[in-house]
Amino acid sequence: MSRIFRSDEVGVGDRVVVRRKIGDQFSDVIGHVESIDPLVIRPQEVGGYPSFLPTVEITPEELHVIKRLSPRMIRNSDIRAVEVATAKAFPGRESQWFGGWLARAGEEIAERSNSAAPLGRSVGFEPLPLKELNEFYSDRNMPVQLLIPERIGASAEKHVLAEPGWELSPEIVVMTRELTGIPSPTGRLTFRIDNEPDADWLAMYHFRGQELPVAALRELSAKIDGELGFGRLLNDDRATVAITRGTLTESEDGTRWLGYSAVEVAPEFRRQGLGTELGVQMLHWGCEEGADSAYLQVISTNRAGLGLYNKLGFMEHHRHRYATFRGGQLG
Secondary structure: OOOOOOOOOOOOOOEEEEEEEEOOEEEEEEEEEEEOOOEEEEEEOOOOOEOOOOOEEEOOOOEEEEEEOOOOOOOHHHHHHHHHHHHHHOOOOEEEEEOOEEEEEOOOOOHHHOOEEEOOOOHHHOOOOHHHHHHHHHOOOOOOEEEEEOOOOHHHHHHHHHOOOEEEOOOEEEEEEEOOOOOOOOOOOEEEEEOOOOHHHHHHOOEOOEOOOHHHHHHHOOOOOOEEEEEEEEOOOOOEEEEEEEEEEEOOOOOEEEEEEEEEEOHHHOOOOHHHHHHHHHHHHHHHOOOOEEEEEEEOOOHHHHHHHHHOOOEEEEEEEEEEEOOOOOO
């Protein structure tokens, strides 16, 4: 069955994967979009670079699925490195390994602290440990929740899509940049970073518009496998007008990562460039603390956030989403 894709799904120059159906057979084409109407793809060579292979025109009848990919060639080990650094930054209250899956549970309402992540090197070749994960989360009166990064979570995604009872979250874009060539801060507001959040910082933070319970707020400043920093911008009256949580953690390859999240700007100070200024300040802080690269996450539908982070030099690295089991027979 062919499908029509929206013009905002992909654009000329995007790197995509296209699954097309010719007769009874499916085949994939990975490359860069040269034209939308008609859909023309320039295939890429091994290594991710544009090739000199002939372009491929795909008719509407052949088109089965089209998906935008990261603009860079990202290895599975690169995806795992960022996800490991992130898991260390959001360990939850407790965690436990089941094969190659790290299950986390905590007070914070965010999925990142309350999900099982496929972080083992050979997790793609192992069966999904649903029985063990179900016991872990059932003992804590929590639903089974899986973090599914693209590619390294492919086997779990296949299972989830084939079984009833699973609810999928929107895609989350994981973006990264190296900590070189960072723009200079404007200096029009005072930047401060503390080891722990104070009452002003905690009062400003909301998760997707929701206030967090006291225990969840406390968990944000609990010890992690790395270092924490709670950044803020202060105006001339020394009032806190923007906040963020920064983490410094390492992936298995020794890369030291700056991660920042919990970005919040006081309503009366929005649309004044404070998000950009805070981001620049955090990048400089990470660089001063010896970080090599930075990562962050933004929901794929948050166009304003994607624009802000692109402006700060971040590029899409990979995507992930969460699968939550909402009922039925878990198997």
